[in-house]
Amino acid sequence: MVKESKQSGGLEWRVNVPNENTSKVLVPESKPQIRVFNGLRGLIVVFVSRISKFLGKAWSLAVREPKKAIHGLKVGMALSIVSLFYYMRPLYNGVGGNAMWAVMTVVVVFEYTVGATLCKCVNRATGTLLAGALGLGIHWIANQSGEKFEPIILQVSVFLLAAAATFSRFIPTIKARFDYGALIFILTFSFVSVSGYRVDKLFELAHHRLSTIAIGTSLCIIITMIFCPVWAGNELHCLITNNMEKIAASLNGCVVEYFGISENVNANGEDSDKVLQGYKCVLNSKTAEEAMANFAGWEPAHGNFNFRHPWNEYLKVGALLRKCAYCIETLNVSTNSDTEAPNTLKKLFSKYCIRLSSSSSDVLKELAVIMNTMTKSIKIDLMVHEMNNAVQELQGALKSLSEQPIIGDSKHSTEEGDESSTIVPLMEIVPIVSMSTLLIEVASRIEKSVEAVNELANKAEFEEDSTKKSKQSQNQQNPKQPSQGNQEDTTMKTLQKV
Amino acid sequence: MVKESKQSGGLEWRVNVPNENTSKVLVPESKPQIRVFNGLRGLIVVFVSRISKFLGKAWSLAVREPKKAIHGLKVGMALSIVSLFYYMRPLYNGVGGNAMWAVMTVVVVFEYTVGATLCKCVNRATGTLLAGALGLGIHWIANQSGEKFEPIILQVSVFLLAAAATFSRFIPTIKARFDYGALIFILTFSFVSVSGYRVDKLFELAHHRLSTIAIGTSLCIIITMIFCPVWAGNELHCLITNNMEKIAASLNGCVVEYFGISENVNANGEDSDKVLQGYKCVLNSKTAEEAMANFAGWEPAHGNFNFRHPWNEYLKVGALLRKCAYCIETLNVSTNSDTEAPNTLKKLFSKYCIRLSSSSSDVLKELAVIMNTMTKSIKIDLMVHEMNNAVQELQGALKSLSEQPIIGDSKHSTEEGDESSTIVPLMEIVPIVSMSTLLIEVASRIEKSVEAVNELANKAEFEEDSTKKSKQSQNQQNPKQPSQGNQEDTTMKTLQKV
Numbered sequence: 001m002v003k004e005s006k007q008s009g010g011l012e013w014r015v016n017v018p019n020e021n022t023s024k025v026l027v028p029e030s031k032p033q034i035r036v037f038n039g040l041r042g043l044i045v046v047f048v049s050r051i052s053k054f055l056g057k058a059w060s061l062a063v064r065e066p067k068k069a070i071h072g073l074k075v076g077m078a079l080s081i082v083s084l085f086y087y088m089r090p091l092y093n094g095v096g097g098n099a100m101w102a103v104m105t106v107v108v109v110f111e112y113t114v115g116a117t118l119c120k121c122v123n124r125a126t127g128t129l130l131a132g133a134l135g136l137g138i139h140w141i142a143n144q145s146g147e148k149f150e151p152i153i154l155q156v157s158v159f160l161l162a163a164a165a166t167f168s169r170f171i172p173t174i175k176a177r178f179d180y181g182a183l184i185f186i187l188t189f190s191f192v193s194v195s196g197y198r199v200d201k202l203f204e205l206a207h208h209r210l211s212t213i214a215i216g217t218s219l220c221i222i223i224t225m226i227f228c229p230v231w232a233g234n235e236l237h238c239l240i241t242n243n244m245e246k247i248a249a250s251l252n253g254c255v256v257e258y259f260g261i262s263e264n265v266n267a268n269g270e271d272s273d274k275v276l277q278g279y280k281c282v283l284n285s286k287t288a289e290e291a292m293a294n295f296a297g298w299e300p301a302h303g304n305f306n307f308r309h310p311w312n313e314y315l316k317v318g319a320l321l322r323k324c325a326y327c328i329e330t331l332n333v334s335t336n337s338d339t340e341a342p343n344t345l346k347k348l349f350s351k352y353c354i355r356l357s358s359s360s361s362d363v364l365k366e367l368a369v370i371m372n373t374m375t376k377s378i379k380i381d382l383m384v385h386e387m388n389n390a391v392q393e394l395q396g397a398l399k400s401l402s403e404q405p406i407i408g409d410s411k412h413s414t415e416e417g418d419e420s421s422t423i424v425p426l427m428e429i430v431p432i433v434s435m436s437t438l439l440i441e442v443a444s445r446i447e448k449s450v451e452a453v454n455e456l457a458n459k460a461e462f463e464e465d466s467t468k469k470s471k472q473s474q475n476q477q478n479p480k481q482p483s484q485g486n487q488e489d490t491t492m493k494t495l496q497k498v
Numbered sequence: 499m500v501k502e503s504k505q506s507g508g509l510e511w512r513v514n515v516p517n518e519n520t521s522k523v524l525v526p527e528s529k530p531q532i533r534v535f536n537g538l539r540g541l542i543v544v545f546v547s548r549i550s551k552f553l554g555k556a557w558s559l560a561v562r563e564p565k566k567a568i569h570g571l572k573v574g575m576a577l578s579i580v581s582l583f584y585y586m587r588p589l590y591n592g593v594g595g596n597a598m599w600a601v602m603t604v605v606v607v608f609e610y611t612v613g614a615t616l617c618k619c620v621n622r623a624t625g626t627l628l629a630g631a632l633g634l635g636i637h638w639i640a641n642q643s644g645e646k647f648e649p650i651i652l653q654v655s656v657f658l659l660a661a662a663a664t665f666s667r668f669i670p671t672i673k674a675r676f677d678y679g680a681l682i683f684i685l686t687f688s689f690v691s692v693s694g695y696r697v698d699k700l701f702e703l704a705h706h707r708l709s710t711i712a713i714g715t716s717l718c719i720i721i722t723m724i725f726c727p728v729w730a731g732n733e734l735h736c737l738i739t740n741n742m743e744k745i746a747a748s749l750n751g752c753v754v755e756y757f758g759i760s761e762n763v764n765a766n767g768e769d770s771d772k773v774l775q776g777y778k779c780v781l782n783s784k785t786a787e788e789a790m791a792n793f794a795g796w797e798p799a800h801g802n803f804n805f806r807h808p809w810n811e812y813l814k815v816g817a818l819l820r821k822c823a824y825c826i827e828t829l830n831v832s833t834n835s836d837t838e839a840p841n842t843l844k845k846l847f848s849k850y851c852i853r854l855s856s857s858s859s860d861v862l863k864e865l866a867v868i869m870n871t872m873t874k875s876i877k878i879d880l881m882v883h884e885m886n887n888a889v890q891e892l893q894g895a896l897k898s899l900s901e902q903p904i905i906g907d908s909k910h911s912t913e914e915g916d917e918s919s920t921i922v923p924l925m926e927i928v929p930i931v932s933m934s935t936l937l938i939e940v941a942s943r944i945e946k947s948v949e950a951v952n953e954l955a956n957k958a959e960f961e962e963d964s965t966k967k968s969k970q971s972q973n974q975q976n977p978k979q980p981s982q983g984n985q986e987d988t989t990m991k992t993l994q995k996v
Contacts, residue, residue: 058669065668072665076657079684083656083692087649103692107660107685151585158581159574162605167570170563171556186577187605194581194601283824287785326781329821330828333939398928430896430931437932441831 070228071112078106078223082216101209105216110224114302115232115295117224120180121217122298127184128213132206134161135192139202142193154193162186176294233296233305236289237371240314243285243321244368244449246278247328248361251442254332255357258435259350276332282325289318304374306460313456320449324364324442331438349432352397356390356439360446363387367453375463384450391443394436401429568726569610576604576721580714599707603714608722612800613730613793615722618678619715620796625682626711630704632659633690637700640691652691660684674792731794731803734787735869738812741783741819742866742947744776745826746859749940752830753855756933757848774830780823787816802872804958811954818947822862822940829936847930850895854888854937858944861885865951873961874952882948889941892934899927 583597
């Protein structure tokens with residue numbers, strides 16, 4: 001029995017010797033073996049703790065986003081199925097050793113979203129076909145020109161085409177859609193033109209490669225679309241919707257926190273901090289949005305999305321939301337500034353600012369509802385109208401600030417309790433003024449977002465609101481009162497125009 | 499001679515028949531052949547114009563960034579060299595048909611920057627080794643457990659490991675550094691364990707695969723590092739430096755434009771617009787910066803950068819610069835607002851605002867110089883001091899605004915020409931106030947960037963400024979006057995502390 005106890009910084013080994021009932025204290029030996037052993041043990045402990053930490057992270061990710069774990073299982077399944085080509089004699093005889101290409105295709109092509117998988121499949125197939133045809137052509141030409149020139153022609157063609165295709169991957173239009181295709185083009189062309197020199201059955205090689213790629217890609221497409229499909233379009237839709245909600249929460253939270261009305265925010269401090277920082281995800285979402293919109297374009301109709309769903313409109317909405325987030329970033333800092341506005345002024349403005357921020361975030365939340373339900377809202381115009389009213393009220397408050405004698409020299413600052421006659425130095429109203437202007441700016445940006453969402457709703461043919469629908473259907477049921485129906489419609493339109 | 503003329507919307511064919519000197523007008527035939535011909539011609543014209551447009555784009559890209567064109571040539575060269583393995587009998591005999599793997603490695607691994615190439619090479623080698631070893635181990639176990647269980651064990655292991663490795667690619671730490679390695683792990687493991695069932699010479703396969711990959715990766719590394727190497731670290735360094743310059747130009751340009759002093763800006767209108775919009779590149783540079791910093795970590799020492807150059811500090815500087823850009827985004831909009839400040843006020847504030855913006859952008863430009871020359875600057879502290887002075891002056895101006903009777907009711911607004919007695923409504927000073935607060939905020943963010951750059955300069959051991967150096971060397975030359983030297987040093991330190 002060996003016990004280890006840590007005393008006064010040094011290691012001590014205590015051996016309980018049986019049958020003697022005493023324990024001898026071993027003076028720590030600094031022999032190299034022991035040092036090496038301790039070092040190794042330390043390494044193992046660190047390694048194990050790292051591994052367990054890593055596994056913990058992985059587990060929490062899998063719990064948070066089970067889709068990603070399922071994606072792993074899908075890839076495993078696809079690979080198992082493809083490896084059947086090896087295990088089953090009849091299948092193996094059909095495809096032969098080239099079954100390897102099917103395995104490779106599955107590994108390389110299977111992506112998280114359906115759109116990305118389709119994009120890669122199409123790219124792989126097109127690149128292989130083009131390069132295969134070109135390779136065979138050049139191989140034929142090289143073959144005709146004698147044994148001496150053959151390798152030279154092949155070498156030069158590989159050099160030129162590889163250089164051109166590699167360079168083309170830097171051109172934005174190619175990079176966005178055909179980056180992988182260009183890579184596969186280079187790969188296949190090199191294979192065909194180079195191995196053409198050795199392999200006599202070149203056509204057979206090309207044919208096998210194509211058929212195995214076809215097997216791999218079709219397997220990937222089937223599995224990715226049937227088992228828990230993750231649609232890039234749907235992800236983009238959710239991302240934009242979430243961003244709206246995050247900005248709404250951050251905007252409201254930030255203003256409410258500034259005016260110290262903390263009960264409106266989430267009760268849990270940590271949560272409220274998370275809510276306040278929510279807009280930060282939006283700041284850097286451009287790359288993700290663009291990639292998703294690109295992949296979404298490859299996807300067939302699914303769920304509520306048609307084949308020609310206007311994905312580019314999402315990018316516009318996303319860009320406008322990001323602009324709101326920039327404003328909130330500045331707002332968040334100006335509310336944390338050192339210069340505190342006097343309490344009387346804060347009280348006066350809190351009403352207007354909170355009204356504006358809450359009506360702005362209401363608009364954003366309604367936009368999120370529109371996106372979520374994919375239904376046009378008739379409320380939104382009223383809400384925008386309300387937001388604009390709040391903007392005007394805030395502007396009015398700013399104006400009235402100058403009409404009341406509450407601004408003046410800081411030296412004459414008095415606190416008589418009477419709000420209207422308090423003299424406030426200009427420096428102290430600066431935070432309030434800049435906050436107000438930022439809020440007004442955010443409101444104008446949100447209005448632009450509303451327009452962009454409306455545009456999206458029109459192009460994507462979102463359903464009409466059910467309340468409106470039911471009214472319309474009522475009108476259709478009572479065709480004898482067309483004038484009333486028209487009148488109602490006109491009222492609705494006027495409301496929407498407001 | 500066939501002429502085609504477009505008249506009144508329809509196509510008309512006119513044939514000049516020789517020897518008759520008359521021309522017959524052919525009535526447009528709407529025969530399907532002609533329509534098909536016209537359609538085809540139209541298609542060809544569109545196709546040719548698109549191709550020429552594309553080539554024009556490619557050409558301008560190549561002229562703008564010749565490095566990218568050179569990268570294409572480098573890939574072509576690497577492929578040509580690798581294909582020599584096929585053409586030369588002795589080389590081919592050594593490696594055999596597996597030379598294909600070398601070609602594939604070159605195509606897949608060769609990236610634009612040295613760091614990205616190294617990262618992929620290491621990932622590919624590690625992934626192949628690990629998966630190869632594991633695959634052989636599992637193959638041995640499966641072999642021992644009888645013919646019946648062999649395919650089952652292999653299938654299950656492929657399924658589990660592929661699922662786990664695919665899922666691991668979603669974990670941020672793996673994704674950032676070993677994404678490609680995980681992919682290669684899956685690929686190799688599937689190959690080894692699946693083809694192990696058929697190919698008897700499994701060890702030979704693994705050995706060949708490793709040796710060809712070694713050939714491919716070493717060739718890539720040599721070519722990418724010797725011929726016009728593009729270092730990710732250097733690119734990151736330049737990106738951050740450029741971003742500083744862009745923000746400096748945008749900040750100054752935006753303020754100067756607002757106050758209508760357009761002669762200071764670039765004379766060319768288009769250019770000045772480009773300068774003003776320069777900050778927009780900075781808004782979305784996060785992804786690029788992170789990728790470059792990651793790749794830069796893989797690179798060996800090069801140029802002025804050591805192996806352990808603090809690339810993460812660049813990310814911090816980049817994040818702070820982005821924060822400046824967010825402010826400028828808001829600033830840019832507030833200067834374009836409808837409410838114009840009255841001229842007298844504008845004139846009064848233009849001095850302070852322009853002084854602050856120009857001193858801020860001077861600080862940024864000096865930071866860019868520090869980065870460019872990789873030399874610590876003693877000027878920077880003075881410049882920050884000056885910027886802070888400008889901030890205080892602007893704050894003073896805001897304060898004095900309330901001390902002078904220039905703010906009051908808009909109804910009493912008079913323009914008597916006398917600056918000090920003009921009464922300005924509060925609403926009209928709002929743009930100026932919010933601009934001033936934003937400028938002050940930008941200045942504080944720039945100060946933080948200065949701190950981050952100083953931290954970077956310390957960690958990366960930038961050289962001391964030559965002026966300081968020469969003074970120090972003077973002190974060393976005159977060791978008899980240590981007190982004077984110390985005094986000077988103290989003055990310097992005090993200056994730096996200011």
